[in-house]
Amino acid sequence: MAVPAVVPIAHEPDHRTDTIGHYADGQFLATTTHALPDARGEIAARPFRLTIDGVLFGLVAEHHEAGDHEDDRAELLPDGLGFGAPWDGLYDT
Secondary structure (H helix, E strand, O other): OOOOOOEEEOOOOOOOOOOEEEEOOEEEEOOOOOOOOOOOOOEEEOOEEEEEOOEEEEEEEEEEEEOOEEEEEEEEEOOOEEEEOOOOOOEEO
C-alpha cells in the first residue's frame, strides 16, 4: 500500500507521541518538551524532508522491496518513528 498524501500520527499518552496536538495556528509536535499538558488530538502531516547542519528532519516516504514482499512506510526523522499500513497513526520503532 502506497504512502498516503497525508500521514496520520496518533496521540498516544505516555509514549513517544504524547506531545502532539493542535494550537491556535495549526498542528504541533514536540519531542523535547511538553508545552501543552492538556492538549489532545491526533495530527496528520504531508511527507517532507529538510536537512539542517547535516541532520535530516522530516516525514520521509520509503518504498522497500524484498523478494515477493513490498513495504511502503513513512519514517519520522530524526526520531526514528515508522508509520505504515493500515495508516492508523500508530508507530513502530
